[in-house]
Amino acid sequence: MKFAFHLPVNLLFGNGVIEEIGVRAAAYSRKAVIVTGRGSTKKSGLLDRVLSLLEKAGVESAVYDKVAPNPTTDAISECTALVKAEKAGLVIGLGGGSMMDAAKASAFMAKNSGDLMDYVYGRTVSTEALPIILVPTTCGTGSEGNGFAVITDPKTGDKKSLRGPMIIAKLSIIDPELMKTMPRSVLASVGFDALCHAMEAYISAAATPLTDIMALEGMRLVSENLIPLYRGTGDGEAWENVTWASTLGGMVIGVAGVTAPHGIEHPPSGIRNIQHGRGLAALTPVITDRTIAGIGAGTSARAREKYAVISRCLGGKNEKDCTASIKRFLQEIDLVMTLGEQGIKSEDVDWLAENALKVSAAGIANHPVVFGLEEIKQIYRDAL
């Protein structure tokens, strides 16, 4: 085995830890911009609570509250302008993955000039960003555990990550109690995303011995706790477990990367603004089936073994029933769906497949079976 491991996260986890945000923020700056969405953190009262905690600690704050799901380069430009105008020394992302990713990208652009997509595509490079504090309110993205910020360019439909240790949060405040206001359908979608992160990092060509044990733990925790929470029978410990699994999922993809399902899901949500977890629900069974059928004998025994482990974690027996195990899990959380139901049409397939190879080359290369253009088209068709 040969591997590298570098993931300088700083996690504070537990019920009620949100109370610490004021004093923790004050350690970085006296002026913060809070990046959040249009609705849920207002309805739940969280935004007001955070504003008051910051004020008590002597941290002035401005709010950028226009982040929508699948945040765009336009939103980042607007938010960055606010961060600069306010001369903020800290960016706080408050909400789901979209809000956290927008916070990360804005903290980055506040210290850099030019076009964000040039940094996303690695045409321009910088290691500078403002300090970031992240507070997740959904348990799926795991953005609080890595240096990724997924951004969509509305001009091209490209949905792709800005990446680097400079956008790893200086502090992630992960409070399981903040998850409890999520609607059930959102919980199902983000919870499945967390499961996918763990599964994909586990089968990734860039997997490491450390991410493997973390991914296994993430899978186990989602597998044992998401369904009771979805049914309304889960307790506080179940919320803690799924929340922690989500952060673990973010951490493992931060080191081992994602594979084909995430790679192939980005184009549909880039052009049709699909909810990421629902896109994954449509694609993951199709891709898993095709992968297991396509794994060569001998050389890829390890990948086959790993699919067997995933299957057993979801109640199956071996790699042969892995797809069925995933489908059964999706059924339990009412997430059996197609891309067609989410607005994707057969005439989109060519663009989607070409775009997948453009925006997700790394994820596709990490997959146990490396799919070419025609195979990716077929995957989209099978998932329609």
Place this chain on the structure above:
Amino acid sequence: MKFAFHLPVNLLFGNGVIEEIGVRAAAYSRKAVIVTGRGSTKKSGLLDRVLSLLEKAGVESAVYDKVAPNPTTDAISECTALVKAEKAGLVIGLGGGSMMDAAKASAFMAKNSGDLMDYVYGRTVSTEALPIILVPTTCGTGSEGNGFAVITDPKTGDKKSLRGPMIIAKLSIIDPELMKTMPRSVLASVGFDALCHAMEAYISAAATPLTDIMALEGMRLVSENLIPLYRGTGDGEAWENVTWASTLGGMVIGVAGVTAPHGIEHPPSGIRNIQHGRGLAALTPVITDRTIAGIGAGTSARAREKYAVISRCLGGKNEKDCTASIKRFLQEIDLVMTLGEQGIKSEDVDWLAENALKVSAAGIANHPVVFGLEEIKQIYRDAL
């Protein structure tokens, strides 16, 4: 559960990765001081190999080769003077735990003034240190995976850690092939140290869900691989596994701390220069036995459960045979021994116990049963 996790290590692991040291070092400085011991890295040819790799990459280097086991404040002063005289921008620790710890402490003192022990005791605080690269040649200490540097003050006999993220290596180059030159007796001693790190972090009051899974993996890997290596029947994979377990052990204590065995072992090795792993071999069974007997019913069910897990990992059944499982493991690696055999006398006991409470308060407080002065004296007597 409530916890914090921050461990910004940067690991490069694998057979042959030592070849990268030149280019990696060049990223930090053109001038390095290599901190190593008197013998083994010279005999094995490793020091010459590293010097040549650095030279090829355009990194000038000076060598401080006077570090002995249980490095002293005097050695650190001498080494720091060399680092300053050479105007080195990088300190490379090459060897076992003592050499790595000396490198860390010297990199720290090169950027700070005053008395090292003031920093060790937290009377003076600094977050500055020169960049550090660590290359372990023993698989036990795990110093490459944390921000601890254990230093002995010969004036007082105090053996205690300098601690902080500033002395976490910017890069740890962990090459399992470098372990193969260790004498068998050293392998037994350092391998048991690695096992103790995992066991102690696992039972620590500061344990976290992430350190728990890492500690379990560390225990499993030492338990399955150390004995075959000690017998000479282990293969390359066994070397990789024990080496990785050692780094994991360093990482978990870096977050969750050590408990009573490490805490109580420091005073004997502080005054009698005992090999750390051998001191642990004398003390761990005694402490484990007393702890399990002393765990109260009800409140400490979790600690009891954890000792059962440790016991099963070592071939036992439950917490009741945990001490026997540890003893059996020690027997297999010829490490059944007493403190008396290592030069500790009954008249030392009072000083040892008082010193343990002085230098190891944190470790003793992390233990599932918090021992007072009289109990610690009895532990030393039982281990004589």
